Amino acid sequence: MSEFAATTEPSEPKVAGRRDLLRLAGAAAAGMVATTIVAGGQAHAADGNSLVIGQSNAGTALTELTGSALRVSTSGAVPAIEAVGNQAGVIGLKGSSNGGAGVQGVAGVAPVSVISGTGVDGQGSAAGVVGYSPSGTGVTGFSDASSGVEAISTTSTDLRCSGTGRLWLIEHTTEGPPTAGTYVAGEVIRDAAGSFWVCVAGDDTDVGTWRKIGGASTAGALHAISPARVYDSRKTMTPMANGVLGTGASRLITVKDQRDPDTGAVTTVDVVPAGATAVMFNMTVAATAGASGNLAINPGTDAVAHASHINWFGAGQAHANAGMIGLDASRQVTVICGGPAGAGTHFIIDITGYYL
Secondary structure, three states: OOHHHHHHOOOOOOOOOHHHHHHHHHHHHHHHHHHHHHHHOOOOOOOOOOOOOOOOOOOOOOOOOOOOOOOOOOOOOOOOOOOOOOOOOOOOOOOOOOOOEEEEEEEOOOOOOOOOOEEEEEEEOOOOOOOOOOOOOOOOOOOOOOOOOOOOOOOOOOOOOOOOOOOOOOEEEOOOOOOOOOOEOOOEEEEOOOOEEEEEEOEOOOOOEEEEEEOOOOOOOEEEEEEEEEEEOOOOOOOOOOOOEEOOOEEEEEOOOEEOOOOOOEEEOOOOOOOOOEEEEEEEEEEEEOOOEEEEEEEOOOOOOOOOOEEEOOOOOOEEEEEEEEOOOOOEEEEEEEOOOOOEEEEEEEEEEEEO
16 A cells, blocks of 8 residues: 555444444434424423423523414313413513514404504403403503503493402592593593592593592482481480470481381381481471571581571461481481570471482
């Protein structure tokens, strides 16, 4: 063998024989098949184990899967995909959109359309999106410029509270209606004093026009009832006093229970229910005394006469007058007799409605 041949001839593997050559060729072929399976087969894991596609332990951004969609289906009761954020502040699943839908859920039918710029678009024959939490908030929607959550229905109620039936509005303004910003007719807000206001006129160009619809200092809705006698000074009205009310005297009256017109005994407890803030009533004076006199009626225990409610001019007269008066928490009013010395009268109070 020449010197040139000795220095340029490549080394060869030492093969014992034909059997070894066949074994090496088979291994190479198997390697090619394995490569094909890894590149084109389905991603999978053993039953009960997690399939980890990408993982970040220190905030490092994950490698994107581009070029095709990841499709996961299930025929059982388990979720097709379950994303878990197992650390404080870590997001389990985030849907972002730059013109399409960040997350779109469709049940049973093809999506009608994709709403441009939608974070979550859920469509289904029963429910588009269901949010559940055993102790927190089921669904929270945020927006810096528009509605946090917008409910739209073409055939039924846009927004329905069908669980407990409760709707909670947090404080929106200081006491009183909004004084700045833009609003549209139909908006309802709650102020710092616990009062509720509705915008009755507004086109989103100014603060609009507001009306108070309820609150701690608002009488509430009128509940008309069949006339119910609650006091007659001619009868025994335990625990209230009875008899003629004379000049300068006052009497604290409870109007909560209906009384028998003949005996004065209670026949209906709480005919004016707890929480009532005012009553519609009729007051009658009977068997008046003195040349003239009057009765004033105040809410609660206020025993200072501010204005007369009913007047008489002579002895033995009977007069009646209707009115409305506020109540204290015990559903009481105070009646005060005014006029010259010697004036006085029996009086009767019947309730025809209450505000609650």
